[in-house]
Amino acid sequence: MIQHTPSTKRFTAENDWLVSNFSFSFGPYYDPDNTNFGPLRVLNDDIIQPGKGFGIHPHREAEIVSIVLKGQLKHEDSLNNVGILQFGDIQRMTAGTGVLHSEFNPTSDEETHILQLWFMPNEKQLTPSYEDISFDPKKLTNQLLPIVSTNGGDHVARIHQDLTMYLSKVDAGKEIQFEQQVGRKIYLFVIEGSFTINEEVTLNERDDARITELHEITLQAKQDSFILLIDLPGGEE
Incomplete structure (x- = not known):
């Protein structure tokens, strides 16, 4: 089954320094029928203005992945990590028993x-990392490149959940x-x-698809496209 959600169905929150589009229930947006897809709990599509960002705040019991599409993101946390990310960088943070962090456009x-994506971890009370x-x-280009997985690897971040995240830029007309496993x-x-x-189903910019009971798919680009694909475990919602 393919459940297609067009971008126009996302919830948008906006202030003078931030535009956030929520694909799942988050903050001011709550829909009991849209709280997660398997262990995927949050996908926020954020635009942050220069010199602005999220001040120090806590997280617990979540695997958090940040993908920079444009510009720079400065991260600081209570584990003494400080860094500036840009396109080509992927950040994974295990909140576990508790961590404080901030994120800014420097x-x-x-x-x-x-x-930014949040996943439920495969075990609780993990040591923050x-x-x-x-x-x-x-x-x-024209292939699925793993960027995050349960085992990690060379240029692949390790996450505490049975999943693999891929990115791909597909040329128009390419497939x-x-x-995946049944x-x-x-x-x-x-x-x-x-x-x-x-x-069968056409997805446009910022649309998503949640696919179950269908374990072989062919993606054909109608125009030059940039996609995120996540191979997730099954089980109850």
């Missing part, structure tokens, strides 16, 4: 655009095929462009 003249990795953007779920998010799933 520039004076450029917006920062990030995707932080990791950032870099990938080669050239390796995104990508993906196959009983798992697929989450797709269109960062840019437009493509079809199995020549």
